[in-house]
Amino acid sequence: MSYSNKLIDHYDNPRNVGSMDKKDAQVGTGLVGAPACGDVMKLQIKVTPEGIIEDAKFKTFGCGSAIASSSLITEWVKGKSLDQASDIKNTEIAEELALPPVKIHCSVLAEDAIKAAVEDYKTKHGGTADDADATDAADAEEARSA
């Protein structure tokens, strides 16, 4: 199996590694995969009151392709709206990293992870983007006064 330079770069120098406070109202967390399958991906997004993803962090237990896929998607979602982020397709990730066929499932997992993070964020904010804005504003208020 040979890997693309981009993939190796993301594996060697993963972007946006880390964690955010998952109780923070601005943060949406996606945790997908299972240890028994050899892949677990945790992807977190921090969303502005305007509904734009301003930061993203990940941690991944998995092969190099899984690590690279999650690193790449954290780069891609920054600056995107929640809907735009949810629209990212695994095939785009697979293509960008030139994943070998046996590793396509890693890109699927990354797509699932961002969708799960967006979903988590939306759930926190009552299920719709409009509500989310309102709640966000309230949370932000709360944070300021604290």
Add this chain to the structure above:
Amino acid sequence: MKKAGKPIYLDYQATTPTDPRVLDVMMPFLTEKFGNPHSRNHAYGWEAEDAVEKARSEIAALIGADPKEIIFTSGATESNNLAIKGVGRFYKDRKNHIITCATEHKCVLESCRHMGQEGCEVTYLHVAKNGLIDLDNLRQTITDQTALVSIMGVNNEIGVIQPMAEIGAICREKGVFFHSDCAQAVGKIPLDVNEMNIDLMSISAHKVYGPKGVGALYVRRKPRVRLTPLFSGGGQERGMRSGTLPTPLCVGLGEACAIAGREMAQESERLHYLRDRLYLGITDQLPEVYINGDLDQRIPGNLNLSFAYVEGESLMMGIKNLCVSSGSACTSASLEPSYVLRALGVTEDLAHTSLRLGLGRFTTEEEVDAAVDEIVTQVKKLRELSPLWEMAQEGIDIASIEWAAH
């Protein structure tokens, strides 16, 4: 830490480099001494035949056998096929039960499975958490229909040594043939076919610093073991294995055995030291590293470690200067966790985090130290990346989480 030049080879259970001394002995047979050892009527043939017979004696000497009991094959895979199918087919009409073990090499399991299709009944013994079979269980499993017990000497993934003498004694007492796949054992630990009551033994050259493409099967003459050949033709090797013998390769196996016999004791001590240095070097710096298989009943050149919360393939990708295996070489291209580790009861998540580290004749202390550094650095880095490690640090029991399958 990244050393220039060749990466460090720590995959001695997959294959070993051919010892230069072995190559020296082989090379003349690749050039001027090119005769077909079966050409009985000119000097080229005699010379080749003499060399092959000398090699046969050297192999026999290493395992306490008679040279006449050594059959050359193309490797341990063929030897295992020949032993299991050969005995299975020959005795099938009288006794059709074969006993083996769940952690055997793929080629033993596949041969047994194939004999199952040909009408034999096959029992796969379980192993304990340390990788060893239960002798009482073996004793109880043997019936009057049992023709063959096939238990390996040393496991290729976890390096554990089965109690061969005890298995041999039980088999002899019950009148059952005992075959042992000793591809990983020959030259690594002392073996004696008579003391251990081994009736058939598979030998590989390239696991003992000889060339690839050659192996041997020991077949006991007293009491005589009979077998149906896998393939037929010129009737070479007492009719048990037809085909032109590859003289240079046979000579290489002989020399490899001779060297192993001379150097085993000293080499074993050296490898013990290096293996302990590797193991302690890693575990002193990293928590939650688990050893798979018994540490004492194990050849000194093997470590099989699970690095909890770090996936094995990504670790292999990170330790760029080290050549190791994340499972057995035959199956490591697939993404399934090792069946051997699973047979030990290693949970699937830990099985995904394992590395096999194989040390051998050309491994140096400097290489071991460099390997420790590289493994520790990478494991730390990957744990920082690992959500599971993070949860564990937070005190979350990972087993309590309901993971969605995907």
Add this chain to the structure above:
Amino acid sequence: MTGNNQSTYLDFNAGAPLLPQVRSLMAEALTETGNASSVHGFGRAARHRVETARVQLAALVGASPSRVVFTSGGTEANNQALHCMSRDHDATILVSAVEHDSVIAAAPDAQQIPVGRDGIIDLENLRQRLTRLREDSTAPILVSVMLANNETGVISPLREVAELAHAFGALVHCDAVQAAGKIPVDMDALGIDLLTLSSHKLGGPQGAGALILSKTPALRASPLIHGGGQERGLRAGTENVAAIAGFGLAAELAREGLAGAGRLASLRDGLESGIRELAPEVEIFGSAVPRLLNTSCFTMPGVLAETQVMALDLEGVAVSAGAACSSGKVAPSRVLHAMGVDQDRAACAIRVSLGWSSEKAHIDHFLQAWGALYSRKGGQAAKPTDSTEPARSTKAA
């Protein structure tokens, strides 16, 4: 060469000395570590060598590289071809009467197709047998016919055999161990479904062979040796990387060298005209039909082959009595017997086979030694010296 005066090797059909280029490649490959199934760099380098050889082999016989299965040698490949058809698919096997031991022994229940006095398979007999078999059933049939005989060099009309076999829905296996590298072999053009090759008959190392499959959909191969799933599940066992690499290069060199085969022809013709001059009564087997350019099988009437071979060996000339591959068994040449050569005559047949390192000086050396023996013995003895053991002659390659 080995301390005695051995200097003329004319037993290439038993085994060719390694080609110098192959030796260099192997000397390099043998020092490399790496299991071709390992994913690390050492393993991938080994894998690369194996895959290169696969392409080289396929090119020699016009096959697809993905259909090349490496084995430990020709014997194993022949056994696999016949076993997977007979044991796993219950096929009826037809073989020519002059096949190599490994084909005959692999299919003990096979029907044998006779050959004529010239060594050529009796096509009419084959047709009759196929007709009869097809009257009874539609079960699979495999016809196994060698491309060139190891003892006489006689070349079989493979295309006719295959056309006939295919007309009856039979598959064709061809043992091309002796032919490959000496004459062009094109599996598709000849209609071969399974083909056997051996490395050391090509000037490659011992310990490697190949079974090559056509793309015929009806062909479902199965393994003889089970295990780690190497060779697409058709042959388990750690790949013999150095030998396979050497085999591949030998195949490539053989393909390039086919054009120069005329050199061997003129050497062989020189040998045969020399023999006829020395002993006009000599019979050269298969000389009237297509034959490999490197092989000559003939008798010195009245002198047992073993006597000739021993005497020649003392003079430093290595040839063989018939074929050279059975292990010490003493039996008359099955091939010559099948051709209808009487036992006394067959017992006096030797085989001279040339190859890449053969030179005119070797032919001269042979003729001088053989001629001397002939003038000592052959001229006077009209019959074998000991008629009670006329068979002490043959070994098979």
